[in-house]
Amino acid sequence: MEQPALTADPARLATAVRRGERRALAEALNLLDDRRPASRRLAADFLRHLQEGQPGDPGHLIGMTGPPGAGKSTLTAALIAVWRRRGLRVGVLAVDPSSPISGGALLGDRLRMKTSADDDGVFIRSLACRGEFGGLSAEVWPMSLVMLAAFDVAMIETVGVGQREIDISRMCDTTCFVAQPGSGDSVQFLKAGILEVPHVLVVNKEDMGAVARRTLSELGTALGRAHTDGNWEVPVLSASATAGTGIDALADALTRHREVLGAGDRLRARRRRYQAHWILKRLQEEFGSHGVGQLGGEQAVLQQLASRDTSLFEQLESLRQTLLQPGGKHA
Amino acid sequence: MSETVKRDRPWLMRTYSGHSSAKASNELYRMNLSKGQTGLSVAFDLPTQTGYDSDHPLARGEVGKVGVPIDHIGDMEALFDQIPLDQMNTSMTINATAPWLLALYVAVAERQGVDPKQLQGTTQNDVLKEYLSRGTYIYPPGPSVRLTTDLISYTVENIPKWNPTNICSYHLQEAGATPTQELAYALSTAITILDAVRDSGQVTPQRFPAVVGRISFFVNAGIRFVEETCKLRAFNEMWDKLVQERYGVSDEKQRRFRYGVQVNSLGLTESQPENNVQRIVLEMLAVTLSKNARARAIQLPAWNEALGLPRPWDQQWALRMQQVLALETDLLEYGDLFDGSPVIAAKVQELIAGAEAEMTSVQEQGGMVQAIESGYVKRELVKSHTRRIRDIESGDLKIVGVNCYTQTAESPLTAGTDSGIMKVDVQAERDQIAALQAFRANRDQAQVDVSLAALRAAALGGDNIMPCSIACARAGVTTGEWSEVLREVFGEYRAPTGIDIAMAGQVGSAAMDEVRARVRRTSEELGRPLRLLIGKPGLDGHSNGAEQIAVKGRDAGFEIVYEGIRLTPAHIARAAQEEGVHLIGLSVLSGSHLELVEDIRAELATIGASELPLIIGGIIPEDDARQLLTHGVQAVFTPKDVDMNAIMNKLVDIIRRSNGLEALA
Numbered sequence: 001m002e003q004p005a006l007t008a009d010p011a012r013l014a015t016a017v018r019r020g021e022r023r024a025l026a027e028a029l030n031l032l033d034d035r036r037p038a039s040r041r042l043a044a045d046f047l048r049h050l051q052e053g054q055p056g057d058p059g060h061l062i063g064m065t066g067p068p069g070a071g072k073s074t075l076t077a078a079l080i081a082v083w084r085r086r087g088l089r090v091g092v093l094a095v096d097p098s099s100p101i102s103g104g105a106l107l108g109d110r111l112r113m114k115t116s117a118d119d120d121g122v123f124i125r126s127l128a129c130r131g132e133f134g135g136l137s138a139e140v141w142p143m144s145l146v147m148l149a150a151f152d153v154a155m156i157e158t159v160g161v162g163q164r165e166i167d168i169s170r171m172c173d174t175t176c177f178v179a180q181p182g183s184g185d186s187v188q189f190l191k192a193g194i195l196e197v198p199h200v201l202v203v204n205k206e207d208m209g210a211v212a213r214r215t216l217s218e219l220g221t222a223l224g225r226a227h228t229d230g231n232w233e234v235p236v237l238s239a240s241a242t243a244g245t246g247i248d249a250l251a252d253a254l255t256r257h258r259e260v261l262g263a264g265d266r267l268r269a270r271r272r273r274y275q276a277h278w279i280l281k282r283l284q285e286e287f288g289s290h291g292v293g294q295l296g297g298e299q300a301v302l303q304q305l306a307s308r309d310t311s312l313f314e315q316l317e318s319l320r321q322t323l324l325q326p327g328g329k330h331a
Numbered sequence: 332m333s334e335t336v337k338r339d340r341p342w343l344m345r346t347y348s349g350h351s352s353a354k355a356s357n358e359l360y361r362m363n364l365s366k367g368q369t370g371l372s373v374a375f376d377l378p379t380q381t382g383y384d385s386d387h388p389l390a391r392g393e394v395g396k397v398g399v400p401i402d403h404i405g406d407m408e409a410l411f412d413q414i415p416l417d418q419m420n421t422s423m424t425i426n427a428t429a430p431w432l433l434a435l436y437v438a439v440a441e442r443q444g445v446d447p448k449q450l451q452g453t454t455q456n457d458v459l460k461e462y463l464s465r466g467t468y469i470y471p472p473g474p475s476v477r478l479t480t481d482l483i484s485y486t487v488e489n490i491p492k493w494n495p496t497n498i499c500s501y502h503l504q505e506a507g508a509t510p511t512q513e514l515a516y517a518l519s520t521a522i523t524i525l526d527a528v529r530d531s532g533q534v535t536p537q538r539f540p541a542v543v544g545r546i547s548f549f550v551n552a553g554i555r556f557v558e559e560t561c562k563l564r565a566f567n568e569m570w571d572k573l574v575q576e577r578y579g580v581s582d583e584k585q586r587r588f589r590y591g592v593q594v595n596s597l598g599l600t601e602s603q604p605e606n607n608v609q610r611i612v613l614e615m616l617a618v619t620l621s622k623n624a625r626a627r628a629i630q631l632p633a634w635n636e637a638l639g640l641p642r643p644w645d646q647q648w649a650l651r652m653q654q655v656l657a658l659e660t661d662l663l664e665y666g667d668l669f670d671g672s673p674v675i676a677a678k679v680q681e682l683i684a685g686a687e688a689e690m691t692s693v694q695e696q697g698g699m700v701q702a703i704e705s706g707y708v709k710r711e712l713v714k715s716h717t718r719r720i721r722d723i724e725s726g727d728l729k730i731v732g733v734n735c736y737t738q739t740a741e742s743p744l745t746a747g748t749d750s751g752i753m754k755v756d757v758q759a760e761r762d763q764i765a766a767l768q769a770f771r772a773n774r775d776q777a778q779v780d781v782s783l784a785a786l787r788a789a790a791l792g793g794d795n796i797m798p799c800s801i802a803c804a805r806a807g808v809t810t811g812e813w814s815e816v817l818r819e820v821f822g823e824y825r826a827p828t829g830i831d832i833a834m835a836g837q838v839g840s841a842a843m844d845e846v847r848a849r850v851r852r853t854s855e856e857l858g859r860p861l862r863l864l865i866g867k868p869g870l871d872g873h874s875n876g877a878e879q880i881a882v883k884g885r886d887a888g889f890e891i892v893y894e895g896i897r898l899t900p901a902h903i904a905r906a907a908q909e910e911g912v913h914l915i916g917l918s919v920l921s922g923s924h925l926e927l928v929e930d931i932r933a934e935l936a937t938i939g940a941s942e943l944p945l946i947i948g949g950i951i952p953e954d955d956a957r958q959l960l961t962h963g964v965q966a967v968f969t970p971k972d973v974d975m976n977a978i979m980n981k982l983v984d985i986i987r988r989s990n991g992l993e994a995l996a
């Protein structure tokens with residue numbers, strides 16, 4: 001007999017997601033992807049249930065970013081293997097570019113993350129960054145909350161083109177930048193301050209030899225600035241996703257950064273602050289600075305988002321509704 | 332005809348065949364030999380080609396289907412029963428497991444009392460094109476090249492009349508390659524392999540020209556037969572220059588471009604299949620007309636190529652085409668017909684220039700292995716094939732009976748109770764498994780263990796893989812065991828899919844715009860972009876259809892999940908659920924569609940995703956299509972569905988129906 005969709009009952013869906021039930025996870029992610037107004041309301045409801053039922057602030061949200069072809073997907077696959085060996089369950093959101101013409105997309109990262117079909121401890125969802133929202137698709141943030149609720153480690157792989165990398169660091173606990181040997185771009189971006197300083201830097205493909213070592217040393221010197229995360233010194237690592245070298249050390253560095261962030265109020269406040277920035281960006285993209293102006297300007301919005309205790313997704317939705325009202329002046 | 336007319340000796344005439352079991356295939360071979368066929372060409376089933384025993388879960392539905400299953404020396408012995416190997420010229424289409432099948436062949440020769448030095452034949456043994464087209468690779472490119480070079484080095488010393496590798500451009504054309512690409516990638520592959528043999532130090536510099544002299548090619552001949560003749564002349568010229576300049580081979584005999592042919596099958600159609608006979612004959616002209624670029628061996632597909640496997644009568648017809656050309660016509664009485672033709676010479680030079688430019692590009696990327704690993708070559712092939720498909724759709728490329736002159740009278744050819752194709756007995760798989768298990772129970776396990784340990788040591792240590800493989804063959808090791816040891820040492824590989832091509836020339840046609848509008852509208856009504864998972868379950872390596880549907884689907888506005896070939900039903904079902912797709916589209920051309928659909932439906936039920944609609948495309952006979960449709964499959968597509976826009980519209984319709992949306996006008 002066919003099981004009824006869980007989506008109709010947000011509370012039950014939230015419980016099932018927290019238990020890590022795969023079918024529930026899939027349905028929850030589908031719901032968060034759904035732009036119909038009725039679904040957005042259900043989604044807000046669901047996320048509220050999800051967060052209410054959550055003790056503390058579990059999990060580790062890691063962003064993998066870097067130029068196309070640097071090996072983010074392959075490295076993610078290698079990290080998945082390490083996490084699994086350490087008994088941790090992993091959820092992945094992989095973002096691919098979409099065609100500006102048709103809106104269609106090939107979701108290819110999954111191919112590199114080949115996992116065993118009978119491992120319940122891994123769940124991969126691919127996403128297209130859909131035209132209007134640049135580097136990260138708008139749905140990634142709420143989806144990351146689902147992954148965090150269900151898995152010990154949640155990873156996000158982004159398209160990773162230039163400026164957009166800032167998006168991911170606005171959302172994750174730990175941002176890892178994957179550099180391609182021989183490509184000077186990342187070094188230049190870092191020096192010029194275009195690239196937000198990541199928490200962990202890794203030069204992949206060390207099996208390429210000298211060229212990888214050169215990039216490693218260049219990146220080290222480009223990292224003049226201390227990280228804004230207080231007493232965190234950014235490690236610059238070397239690894240090979242295909243040869244499987246340096247992966248454990250990379251995993252260790254990521255985990256160490258998460259430990260530095262601590263737990264409880266401090267972590268919660270950080271996540272909320274980061275997410276508030278991200279929401280502001282979404283509002284700016286959808287309604288322009290004019291729209292944000294109508295809400296009282298950037299600072300007011302940030303303050304409001306950071307202080308109120310309702311779920312951020314609900315706040316985002318209600319701000320959107322304010323601007324979308326016929327009374328709202330958005331054209 | 333006067334007695335004094337001197338005729339050239341005709342080429343080797345072969346029929347690519349094998350099915351069900353070693354015993355059944357042996358009967359078929361002996362019958363073909365009695366009909367005047369002059370060599371054997373063995374087709375192995377997919378488990379044998381991909382290194383699984385017949386009772387492996389991944390082999391389900393594939394045993395004995397598209398070729399003969401060979402699990403151990405007993406099967407190989409039965410395959411050549413009453414066929415004296417010292418008198419036979421045997422071509423084996425085998426790649427990832429080539430060292431193993433050659434080891435079995437040698438061990439059988441020993442049992443027949445034949446000295447391996449007398450053996451004649453060919454192992455295809457070209458794994459690089461497997462990553463690009465044919466799909467039966469197992470290990471990563473590096474270790475695969477090593478196995479290839481081990482086999483070559485071994486035979487040069489120990490089986491001197493053997494053709495150790497057949498560098499294949501045939502399969503590249505079947506995956507969409509242009510003549511220029513065929514030339515460039517085949518010759519780049521030859522360079523990679525010869526360099527590897529030279530650098531392995533297994534062959535002395537004095538013997539190296541002999542290695543070069545043993546390299547042969549397996550080439551395609553398409554319907555543009557004038558251009559194809561020129562391509563073969565270009566091959567001649569380029570190879571001659573290459574082996575002199577790069578390897579310093581001076582002996583003219585060792586420089587000769589020796590090749591066998593299978594003519595183009597990609598262009599053979601399901602609609603009006605009788606037209607395929609004309610196509611096959613014209614394509615054969617391309618590789619026979621020019622004496623200086625004539626094939627050494629030819630095998631032809633049958634008229635029913637796009638319908639399913641050929642029956643003995645269909646293969647006999649194909650063989651007779653060759654015999655009529657060689658024996659009845661005056662072709663073999665003349666010297667080269669094209670020498671001195673400025674038209675031909677100009678075309679040859681044009682092809683050479685294009686191919687040299689592409690070879691330089693590959694060299695600049697570090698060589699063929701790097702250009703394969705990065706996905707470059709595969710993308711180039713997918714691009715070419717996409718262009719071909721678009722030209723067929725637009726009518727720029729005419730295919731009689733498909734996009735023009737489509738009216739037809741009822742065909743008597745497909746009217747029989749077997750619908751005009753070969754049906755493989757489903758009992759064959761069960762029998763093979765029972766026999767394999769009996770064989771395992773009766774062998775000396777200690778001997779097997781020792782031989783496998785020696786194999787592992789050679790794989791790890793770098794000793795030539797052949798001697799210990801031959802010892803394994805004698806000891807009764809199975810195909811799966813041999814392959815598994817090397818899997819453990821070398822690891823497994825997944826090749827790039829090549830579908831991430833840049834979208835060139837997106838001048839939308841009206842039909843395309845309409846498809847996009849339907850996709851967009853349905854996405855809006857369902858609240859999120861339409862998602863399609865394209866799945867290739869089982870051991871089938873035919874990826875063209877899946878790739879083209881993926882590329883088209885993206886153009887139409889779908890979000891596409893495609894992970895390449897050879898996935899288990901469990902993997903596909905779970906990926907569909909994780910990715911939240913609206914539709915699963917399977918592509919199966921190997922004939923195991925009934926078993927695979929059943930398995931995938933069972934997997935979907937297990938994970939609570941039975942509501943996901945399922946469609947399938949590929950070589951699906953009508954009876955099977957009816958059966959699938961009554962078992963919950965929403966649509967079946969076959970090669971005669973060439974209108975890609977119509978396919979896309981149908982996918983949208985199915986998604987709408989299964990989500991309770993009203994049909995679009």
Ligand code: B12
Nearest residue numbers: 596636637639872873874875876916918921922948949969
């Ligand atoms: C090209 C080809 C090859 C190429 C494949 C290259 C590649 N990477 O794809 C090469 C040369 C490598 C090859 C090899 C083999 N082949 Co082959 N091959 C063909 C051939 C000639 C054409 C198939 C093709 O690509 N057509 C073009 C594409 C675009 O069409 P299509 O896949 O049919 O897809 C269309 C529709 O079917 C549909 N569709 C298909 N899939 C899907 C999926 C979805 C979601 C949708 C919506 C639609 C859809 O839409 C497409 C649009 O028109 C066919 C015969 C024929 N003419 O059809 C034999 C054929 C499929 N091959 C066959 C065999 C036996 C083999 C081998 C197994 C032989 C052997 N023993 O070694 C090998 C091994 C391959 C392997 N690893 O599995 C048999 C299969 C027999 C059977 N089913 O009973 C066939 C039928 C030939 C024959 N009559 O013997 N082959």
Ligand SMILES: Nc1nc2c(ncn2[C@@H]2O[C@H](COP(=O)(O)OP(=O)(O)O)[C@@H](O)[C@H]2O)c(=O)[nH]1
Nearest residue numbers: 068069070071072073074205240241242704705
């Ligand atoms: N040599 C080498 N190649 C790698 C390594 N990691 C990834 N690659 C290759 O780099 C290419 C791009 O990898 P992918 O993971 O898709 O990169 P992404 O675009 O950043 O996700 C693929 O061909 C990989 O096989 C590595 O450590 N060494």
Ligand SMILES: [Mg+2]
Nearest residue numbers: 072073109157
């Ligand atoms: Mg990637």
